[in-house]
Amino acid sequence: MKIILKNITKTFPSRSRRVHTPVTAVDHFSFEIPDGQLIGLLGPSGCGKSTTLNMICGLETPTEGQIFFGDQDVTSLPPENRGVGMVFQNYALYPHLTVLQNILFPLQNLKGKNKLSKQEMLNRAQEAARLVQIQELMDRKPGELSGGQQQRVAIARALVKMPHVLLLDEPLSNLDARLRLQTREEIRKIQKATKITTVFVTHDQEEAMSISDCIVVMKDGLVQQTGKPQQVYDDPCNLFVARFLGTPQINVFKGFSKDGGIYLNDQKILSAKNLPDQELYIGIRPEGFILREDGPLSCQLSGIEVMGRDISVVSTHPACENQAIRSIISAENKVDLSSSVVHFALKPGKVFLFDRATDAR
Numbered sequence: 476m477k478i479i480l481k482n483i484t485k486t487f488p489s490r491s492r493r494v495h496t497p498v499t500a501v502d503h504f505s506f507e508i509p510d511g512q513l514i515g516l517l518g519p520s521g522c523g524k525s526t527t528l529n530m531i532c533g534l535e536t537p538t539e540g541q542i543f544f545g546d547q548d549v550t551s552l553p554p555e556n557r558g559v560g561m562v563f564q565n566y567a568l569y570p571h572l573t574v575l576q577n578i579l580f581p582l583q584n585l586k587g588k589n590k591l592s593k594q595e596m597l598n599r600a601q602e603a604a605r606l607v608q609i610q611e612l613m614d615r616k617p618g619e620l621s622g623g624q625q626q627r628v629a630i631a632r633a634l635v636k637m638p639h640v641l642l643l644d645e646p647l648s649n650l651d652a653r654l655r656l657q658t659r660e661e662i663r664k665i666q667k668a669t670k671i672t673t674v675f676v677t678h679d680q681e682e683a684m685s686i687s688d689c690i691v692v693m694k695d696g697l698v699q700q701t702g703k704p705q706q707v708y709d710d711p712c713n714l715f716v717a718r719f720l721g722t723p724q725i726n727v728f729k730g731f732s733k734d735g736g737i738y739l740n741d742q743k744i745l746s747a748k749n750l751p752d753q754e755l756y757i758g759i760r761p762e763g764f765i766l767r768e769d770g771p772l773s774c775q776l777s778g779i780e781v782m783g784r785d786i787s788v789v790s791t792h793p794a795c796e797n798q799a800i801r802s803i804i805s806a807e808n809k810v811d812l813s814s815s816v817v818h819f820a821l822k823p824g825k826v827f828l829f830d831r832a833t834d835a836r
């Protein structure tokens with residue numbers, strides 16, 4: 476099912492008794508989610524991700540704008556008539572019911588032509604349980620399950636109504652690191668198998684990048700950039716997006732362009748033809764540094780950490796106002812630990828320039 480968000484805006488009255496300015500949680504958001512894709516809605520806490528999801532599922536009504544599922548305008552349809560399955564961060568399972576009863580729950584209140592026989596309900600529950608591989612746990616209560624298993628039950632419960640759209644709100648944040656990784660791979664597998672159009676909300680850039688066909692990066696209710704994860708990583712539209720994607724975080728220094736060169740203070744680091752003279756923020760990805768004897772940046776070494784395949788090198792340079800420069804280089808490079816200086820050249824594709832006049836830091 477294709478989802479179209481047309482200029483949706485959500486304004487809430489202020490929660491504060493002293494400040495009466497309304498909060499614009501989502502600000503004129505337009506986007507088309509192609510049928511069968513998994514979209515990662517990404518951004519820091521408070522940027523409007525959950526409000527967007529709640530508008531798609533019908534828990535919130537947009538103040539402005541429209542939402543379409545396929546050709547149907549669902550903007551004022553109640554959640555139960557939208558054919559969406561929703562999974563929350565806290566799983567929201569009924570503790571006194573068994574896994575099977577939890578999964579069956581959404582089917583028991585179906586009315587009219589949607590009503591199912593007992594056997595049909597059981598078949599559906601078993602099919603959903605099979606998809607998330609919890610067939611052996613059907614008689615247990617949620618309290619007897621691990622976090623990862625509870626989350627799978629929540630997903631099975633969302634799938635049992637065979638929704639057209641699956642909405643996941645920070646579904647992995649209560650899991651430990653290892654389970655998070657495993658469960659996110661499983662979600663991707665289930666999504667691929669069922670081909671349900673899915674929106675996955677997370678503040679974790681790595682999670683969104685690894686699982687999504689397309690990501691939407693939000694800040695303060697505004698969409699900053701949309702695109703395939705790698706595209707957005709390789710071509711961030713502003714400093715916020717550049718900083719939000721990638722670990723370790725991108726290095727950002729003040730610099731400028733002049734006469735076809737890019738400078739950090741008086742240090743020329745790259746040539747750049749056709750660039751007007753201007754003040755810049757220069758973003759350099761950690762993997763954008765190349766160790767080279769004749770490299771233009773001679774940095775003072777302040778720390779090295781070998782991480783198996785890669786080496787993390789921390790250094791400083793007066794042209795970067797002695798800010799820590801974080802670089803990641805392949806362990807195949809031999810770093811001379813006895814030397815206090817490392818020489819770097821830069822990979823042009825890993826260096827991003829943002830106009831200081833228009834891009835707020």
Ligand code: ADP
Nearest residue numbers: 487488490498500519520521522523524525526
């Ligand atoms: P996120 O999911 O990205 O953390 P939310 O969508 O929950 O962000 O919230 C976006 C903004 O809207 C925040 O400033 C939040 O405080 C505000 N907000 C969300 N729900 C309400 C509400 N019911 N009443 C008032 N403000 C709200």
